[in-house]
Amino acid sequence: MRMKLAFLVATALVATPSYLLAQEKGGVINVATIGEPPTLDPMTSTADLVGIVTQHIFETLYTFDKKWAVTPLLAESLPDVSADGKTYTIKLRTGIKFHDGSDMTSEDVVASLNRWVKLASRGKQAGAFILSIAAADPATVVIKLKQPYAPLASLLAFNNSAAIIIPAEKQADTMTDFIGTGPYMLKERKADQYIQLVRFNDYKPRSGDSDGYGGARHQYLDEIRFVPVPDANTRVEAAVSGQYDYVDSLPVESYDKLKSSTATQPLVLKPFGYPVFVFNTAAGVTKNVAIRKAIRQALSMEDMMAAAFGGTDFYAPDGNIYPRNFAWSTDAGVAGNYNIADPEGAATAAKDAGYTGEPIRILTSRQYEFHYKMAQVAAEYLKLAGFKVDLQVVDWATLTQRRTDKALWDIYISHSPFLPEPALIGSLSPSSPGWWDTPERKSVVDAFTTEVEPNKRIELWANVQKAMYDEVPFMKIGDFNAVSAISTKLEGVDPAPWPYFWNASTKK
Incomplete structure (x- = not known):
């Protein structure tokens, strides 16, 4: 399929090194992860x-x-x-x-x-x-x-x-x-x-x-x-000082500070992907689709993105699962269901859905600082809508373990790059945490995945996205750019959503 995969127009703020001419074996690199x-x-x-x-x-x-x-x-x-x-x-x-x-x-x-x-x-x-x-x-x-x-x-x-x-x-x-x-x-x-x-x-x-x-x-x-290096601010300071050769997932507000460093330069992946709030559709209060819709109705996606990423140089409100430069992009289901920011209406909808004050347990981590900032904004909007919020801030390893237990959470916050094949989106699988498994999901996903003709698959993907908005297994918050940092001594690293270091070398 000839898709418009402008997947990662990666912008390095330093001139591309001529590493192809003189890479040598040897060296040790240290990579700071979240x-x-x-x-x-x-x-x-x-x-x-x-x-x-x-x-x-x-x-x-x-x-x-x-x-x-x-x-x-x-x-x-x-x-x-x-x-x-x-x-x-x-x-x-x-x-x-x-x-x-x-x-x-x-x-x-x-x-x-x-x-x-x-x-x-x-x-x-x-x-x-x-x-x-x-x-x-x-x-x-x-x-x-x-x-x-x-x-x-x-x-x-x-x-x-x-x-x-x-x-x-x-x-x-x-x-x-x-x-x-x-x-x-x-x-x-x-x-x-x-x-x-x-x-x-x-x-x-x-x-x-x-x-x-x-x-x-x-x-x-x-x-x-x-x-x-779990603390985001520690990662920033370590990047500026040149303590690590590559530092992953930095807050976007560190961009100017990184740019002024002599040891490290920022690496921007644009657009990188999208944050998501994944619902537990199998157990607990969010098993009720009407309550999931009421939660969505309460939230301002734009305010969450602004809190997480600052200026619009680093984010864009967008309800389409794929941005417009992808062949997969469609606005099916988006109208009236994205960036509603109506806590008062959500309160009425939640009451009509049978909500009686159960805590909405939101799992997040400060290792991805933008997750945490979005969670804070979401919590305030949900409180305005009359929801009781239990914001659980844990390390990322604990979150990934806890989200596998249906009894422990109602929403977890994550993010995804824009994947080249929509069937790779985890929430489409009923075995993925969230456990979206309905007749409608099966009908639209099976039709999409069993079709082999590319243009028909694009049309069928619109039906999948509409079902996502109809049944709310997760909420896309918007599009964002990602910032990492790379040492000026490290060569041969291509910007990528999952950075890899084969082909990398250090300057002698």
């Missing part, structure tokens, strides 16, 4: 932080190139799809080794994909359409579907709830041996201190040029250390 990842098993988590770290250790059959098209990674080529769309034949690259020295074969791939279908929220999403996964020979895997399923390749490519390939004998539900095929391997993890990755000397990169997450992955660095 906190400690809850797990290093990317199959079992949809947290971006998990994907950022683990994409260096584990690999998938496919990934995305710089234009956000699916491209082969551990697979030799794109899948050969039968005329009826129900059989995917996947040729594997040969000579690929795991970090334990064993060779990757189709046996490992079949076992890994079966684990993915069993444990991963997006694997379960695909699994509903999968009839069988089998090895045709040591270098070929065949996936048979019950019916055509257009997003399959994109789901296999995604690093979030990822279909990673691990050894067949390492398929326990709880991962204890972190053995992948990636360019770096886990050496040491000290909780709340660092995750240390070192070069995997037997790594076999793809040939050709690097291309987004695809193409050749070069191992110039000896070591990458991911260091949790």
Whole structure:
């Protein structure tokens, strides 16, 4: 599909270095992240932080190139799809080794994909359409579907709830041996201190040029250390001083301060994505769709975005799930349901829906400072509408664990980049926290995912977005730009929603 994927018009405020001419091996970099990842098993988590770290250790059959098209990674080529769309034949690259020295074969791939279908929220999403996964020979895997399923390749490519390939004998539900095929391997993890990755000397990169997450992955660095720095202001000061080589997820108000630093420069990803308030549709007070609508009616999306991101250089109110520069953009369902800011009307609607003063438990974290600022504004609007609010501020790892328990929350705050395939949106899967699972969801999502003709899929996506507004499994707050910081001594890092450091090197 030739989509207008102006996904990340990334703006670096320094001249692009000529690193292609003189990158050398060696060096250690320290990367400041928003906190400690809850797990290093990317199959079992949809947290971006998990994907950022683990994409260096584990690999998938496919990934995305710089234009956000699916491209082969551990697979030799794109899948050969039968005329009826129900059989995917996947040729594997040969000579690929795991970090334990064993060779990757189709046996490992079949076992890994079966684990993915069993444990991963997006694997379960695909699994509903999968009839069988089998090895045709040591270098070929065949996936048979019950019916055509257009997003399959994109789901296999995604690093979030990822279909990673691990050894067949390492398929326990709880991962204890972190053995992948990636360019770096886990050496040491000290909780709340660092995750240390070192070069995997037997790594076999793809040939050709690097291309987004695809193409050749070069191992110039000896070591990458991911260091949790939960406090946003601490991350800013560390970036300005040059304490870290890369600092992820900084408050936008730090932009001018970063720009004046001699050690670090800001990196702006524009547009990056959108904040979301995800509802618990399975239990508690927000199980009632009328109460979810009343909560939405109370809120000012624009005020939340202004509090979180300051000036409009960094945000835009927009109810369309995708912005207008995407082929997926549609305003279906948006009119009258976005940025209403009517607490008085919401109070009446909540009373009519049977609300009797139960606390609305909102999970948020200050590790993403903009989440917290939006939560504060939302709480005040909800109080004006007569809702009792229980704002629970926890670390991000705790939030990702707590949101898996239907009994513990009503809303959690998160965000997402604009994904190249809408079926990758977590809330479309009934197994994703929020558990949106209604006849309407199934009808519109199944129609969308089983259609293979690109223009028809665009039309059908409008029906999915309308169902989201009709049933309110989550609320999009708006569009935002993201700010990170990169050392002036670090080369070869392309702006990306999940930053990666293969191809990176340090200036000598």
